[in-house]
Amino acid sequence: MTLEFSHSAPLTVGIELELMILSTHDWNLMRGAEDLLRLIEKEGHAGDIKPEITESMIEISTSVHTDCAAMLAELRGMRDIVVRNARRLNLAISGGGAHPFQHWSEQRIFPKERFVRLHEMYGYLAKQFTVFGQHIHVGIGSGDEAIYLLHLMSRYMPHFIALSASSPFSQGADTAFDSSRLNSINAFPLSGTMPFVADWNEFNAYFDTMRDLKVVESMKDFYWDIRPKPEYGTIEIRVCDTPLTVERAVLLGAYAQALARHLTLDRPRQPSQDVYRVYSYNRFTASRYGLEAGFIDAYTRERRSLREDIAATLAEVAPHAQALGCASAIAEIDGLLKTGQTDCGWLRETYAKTGSLGSVVRLQSELWAGAQRNPTPS
Amino acid sequence: MDDIGILPSFPFAASTLMLVGAILLFGLAAGELVTRLFRLPRITGFVAAGLLLGPDVSGVLDSAVLSELSIFADISLGLILFELGRRLNLRWFVHDPWLLASSLGESLLSFLFVYASLRFFDLEPLYAATAAAIAMATSPAVLIMIVNEQRAKGPLTERMMALTALNNVYAFLLLALLFGFVHLEHSAGGLRVVLHPLYMIAGSVGLGFLAFVIARTFARWLGKREDAQFAMLLGLIVGTVGCAISFNLSVLLALLAFGVFAKNLDRNHDLMAVEFGPGAQFFLVMLFVITGAGLQPSELAIAGLIGAAFVAARLAGKMLGIVLFAPLSGLARSKAMLLGVGMVPMSAIAVVMVQGASALYPEFGARLSAIVLSAVVILELVGPLATQWALRRSGEAAPQSGSGA
Numbered sequence: 145m146t147l148e149f150s151h152s153a154p155l156t157v158g159i160e161l162e163l164m165i166l167s168t169h170d171w172n173l174m175r176g177a178e179d180l181l182r183l184i185e186k187e188g189h190a191g192d193i194k195p196e197i198t199e200s201m202i203e204i205s206t207s208v209h210t211d212c213a214a215m216l217a218e219l220r221g222m223r224d225i226v227v228r229n230a231r232r233l234n235l236a237i238s239g240g241g242a243h244p245f246q247h248w249s250e251q252r253i254f255p256k257e258r259f260v261r262l263h264e265m266y267g268y269l270a271k272q273f274t275v276f277g278q279h280i281h282v283g284i285g286s287g288d289e290a291i292y293l294l295h296l297m298s299r300y301m302p303h304f305i306a307l308s309a310s311s312p313f314s315q316g317a318d319t320a321f322d323s324s325r326l327n328s329i330n331a332f333p334l335s336g337t338m339p340f341v342a343d344w345n346e347f348n349a350y351f352d353t354m355r356d357l358k359v360v361e362s363m364k365d366f367y368w369d370i371r372p373k374p375e376y377g378t379i380e381i382r383v384c385d386t387p388l389t390v391e392r393a394v395l396l397g398a399y400a401q402a403l404a405r406h407l408t409l410d411r412p413r414q415p416s417q418d419v420y421r422v423y424s425y426n427r428f429t430a431s432r433y434g435l436e437a438g439f440i441d442a443y444t445r446e447r448r449s450l451r452e453d454i455a456a457t458l459a460e461v462a463p464h465a466q467a468l469g470c471a472s473a474i475a476e477i478d479g480l481l482k483t484g485q486t487d488c489g490w491l492r493e494t495y496a497k498t499g500s501l502g503s504v505v506r507l508q509s510e511l512w513a514g515a516q517r518n519p520t521p522s
Numbered sequence: 523m524d525d526i527g528i529l530p531s532f533p534f535a536a537s538t539l540m541l542v543g544a545i546l547l548f549g550l551a552a553g554e555l556v557t558r559l560f561r562l563p564r565i566t567g568f569v570a571a572g573l574l575l576g577p578d579v580s581g582v583l584d585s586a587v588l589s590e591l592s593i594f595a596d597i598s599l600g601l602i603l604f605e606l607g608r609r610l611n612l613r614w615f616v617h618d619p620w621l622l623a624s625s626l627g628e629s630l631l632s633f634l635f636v637y638a639s640l641r642f643f644d645l646e647p648l649y650a651a652t653a654a655a656i657a658m659a660t661s662p663a664v665l666i667m668i669v670n671e672q673r674a675k676g677p678l679t680e681r682m683m684a685l686t687a688l689n690n691v692y693a694f695l696l697l698a699l700l701f702g703f704v705h706l707e708h709s710a711g712g713l714r715v716v717l718h719p720l721y722m723i724a725g726s727v728g729l730g731f732l733a734f735v736i737a738r739t740f741a742r743w744l745g746k747r748e749d750a751q752f753a754m755l756l757g758l759i760v761g762t763v764g765c766a767i768s769f770n771l772s773v774l775l776a777l778l779a780f781g782v783f784a785k786n787l788d789r790n791h792d793l794m795a796v797e798f799g800p801g802a803q804f805f806l807v808m809l810f811v812i813t814g815a816g817l818q819p820s821e822l823a824i825a826g827l828i829g830a831a832f833v834a835a836r837l838a839g840k841m842l843g844i845v846l847f848a849p850l851s852g853l854a855r856s857k858a859m860l861l862g863v864g865m866v867p868m869s870a871i872a873v874v875m876v877q878g879a880s881a882l883y884p885e886f887g888a889r890l891s892a893i894v895l896s897a898v899v900i901l902e903l904v905g906p907l908a909t910q911w912a913l914r915r916s917g918e919a920a921p922q923s924g925s926g927a
Contacts, residue, residue: 169608
């Protein structure tokens with residue numbers, strides 16, 4: 145059986161965000177997905193707001209967008225619905241890639257068949273997987289195009305890691321990583337990258353083999369950093385931590401969209417295995433040092449700072465962002481490079497100011513609900 | 523004659539400390555036993571141990587010893603009420619006014635049902651109203667203890683805590699008001715009718731506020747150091763309990779107010795969320811053993827049918843109130859039933875309230891105590907089981923260790 149690659153409008157974009165459900169008492173993760181979803185359903189928003197593997201996580205996903213302003217408006221609306229209903233339950237919601245001090249063994253699994261099966265299969269890994277990511281879908285016309293775009297996009301994954309990183313704290317300690325979340329994903333047997341297949345037929349052959357060997361049942365079992373999503377007709381970028389605000393989440397979506405337009409229209413390079421040879425190194429330094437990381441360009445074999453590489457890429461994609469109506473997003477990311485005001489930095493600063501991770505989570509949830517970014521000195 | 527002074531004289535007097543140690547160990551063992559043998563909550567074991575040791579059964583702990591030990595019970599209550607108050611997020615009621623409605627509903631209905639059933643047994647209105655007011659309150663101690671023991675977390679648990687904090691406040695306010703009428707009944711001076719309730723309410727809340735202001739100032743000076751803040755809070759809680767007793771104020775209201783202020787007025791979040799942890803277990807065991815010793819099963823025989831009617835009417839009122847209103851505030855109907863069951867434990871604070879009444883007017887207290895105390899006997903033993911069942915059934919209790927991990 146071959147996977148059919150659905151047609152979707154090229155260069156459209158959609159975002160999924162996994163969010164934390166928090167207790168307003170101790171700011172730890174709190175079960176509440178079931179009640180929260182029930183309240184939200186009453187408002188008629190089923191479908192795009194879903195449960196995730198643990199009961200202290202909820203996922204919101206946007207519809208398909210061409211325009212990032214419309215996406216931001218939709219996402220703000222969804223955020224407000226979730227926050228309002230959470231408040232009715234005395235819960236709080238926040239972004240961030242990992243909860244700073246929850247202990248994995250306290251997590252409980254959402255009683256949905258697929259999640260229970262995952263827990264049986266992966267044991268404590270499934271619970272340690274209580275991390276929160278942003279997934280970006282970019283629409284693409286065909287399976288072959290998807291494979292091409294995916295290989296070219298792989299080079300840029302460190303950009304997305306550094307720009308989204310928001311999980312410096314884990315299990316109550318500073319991990320020294322900007323994105324500790326990525327380390328939790330590495331433990332899974334099917335994490336990493338897609339094999340270096342040339343086109344959609346070759347991909348299908350690979351997938352069939354893996355399924356015949358009973359390694360996987362469906363595409364969902366691959367936890368790759370980018371994977372094709374044939375039923376949506378998209379490629380899905382999965383390396384991002386959930387940012388602390390919806391505004392940041394949309395910036396990342398707009399960047400992915402502009403980059404995809406650049407790569408598919410300008411065709412600046414051909415897929416290369418070299419990208420995957422340096423991939424883990426680049427991915428590691430980006431998750432460890434964020435924007436301060438080093439970066440190896442597999443095509444030019446040069447070493448430069450990740451910040452420089454992002455800045456250069458922003459210049460390349462700027463005209464495409466313009467064409468897509470998202471020029472302001474690219475300008476904002478450029479500003480972010482200069483000021484260095486990343487989410488990860490905000491979390492560390494807030495901890496330094498407040499001296500308690502509980503306070504960090506509280507302010508994080510206020511930021512998510514729409515508060516100003518500069519933390520009050522409390 | 524050959525008394526060389528280093529050996530204790532015989533028979534040696536049991537010191538209070540020896541007694542405290544023995545009570546603790548005995549209570550702990552009883553708690554473990556009922557859990558292991560019958561899978562009952564530990565509290566039931568603590569209370570049963572107290573009951574066995576108490577004046578009504580074996581008499582190991584007579585009332586003189588009990589009043590000496592009451593200091594431990596007071597400290598534990600202080601810790602529990604502060605903790606409960608600190609979990610009461612007042613903004614929740616703004617975001618979900620139906621929660622307040624369900625709180626008022628369950629309290630009002632349990633009051634009305636109990637009042638009506640007692641009137642049916644020809645109890646005078648003032649007695650019936652006082653007993654019904656006491657019936658409104660759910661036991662904060664049992665709730666906090668079961669929640670900790672089951673490591674329960676979730677929306678149902680949160681609601682139980684909030685409703686319990688509130689129904690204790692209602693019960694207290696109503697009682698303070700009724701005491702005014704009791705004064706009137708006993709033809710005390712007109713001023714006393716008004717002043718006593720006013721003093722109790724304003725004084726207790728004021729004391730709680732004072733404790734909060736001191737805590738916040740102290741915490742700013744200490745900084746975010748959990749161990750230091752823990753000791754500071756403990757000191758303030760114990761001190762506040764002491765002040766409330768000395769000034770004839772309400773320990774319940776003062777400590778609850780302290781907790782509520784700490785949660786809701788600490789805008790800069792100077793106070794850290796402190797967990798009292800395993801150390802609190804000592805106080806909790808003492809509290810429940812002492813509570814058990816204070817129970818008087820003999821009252822059961824005297825009160826008989828009225829006691830049973832009291833328990834049934836109270837349960838019916840609470841269940842109906844919650845099932846009617848809770849679903850409007852975002853709780854699934856199936857969970858509303860569980861919430862009602864979870865609210866069953868009756869406050870041993872009721873005992874204190876009755877004692878308060880007896881101290882003022884012995885005859886009034888005696889008539890009340892048979893009814894209320896017999897209900898307390900039943901509910902102290904059954905209540906913890908109900909709450910535990912509700913939390914497990916809802917899935918909010920942590921899975922039992924050893925099963926499936």
